Amino acid sequence: MRKGEPFQRVSISDAEYEQLKIAEPKTKSVKVLKRIQAFKLMYLGWKYSAIAEFLSVTNNTITN
Numbered sequence: 001m002r003k004g005e006p007f008q009r010v011s012i013s014d015a016e017y018e019q020l021k022i023a024e025p026k027t028k029s030v031k032v033l034k035r036i037q038a039f040k041l042m043y044l045g046w047k048y049s050a051i052a053e054f055l056s057v058t059n060n061t062i063t064n
Helices: 014-026 030-043 050-053 057-064
Strands: none
Touching: 014 030, 030 050, 050 057
């Protein structure tokens, strides 16, 4: 997020969530797997700081 840019929470549709559930077990890259998991947790209503802590990444990683 750039300085002065308004913050917008990510919105994931039910169909997108289902696609993430299908893609997750097929993913071999740890980086991509963490990204999928982050999006799934966002869909479930987790706060960004809780997601970052759970995935052992910085809050900036989640919000950028």
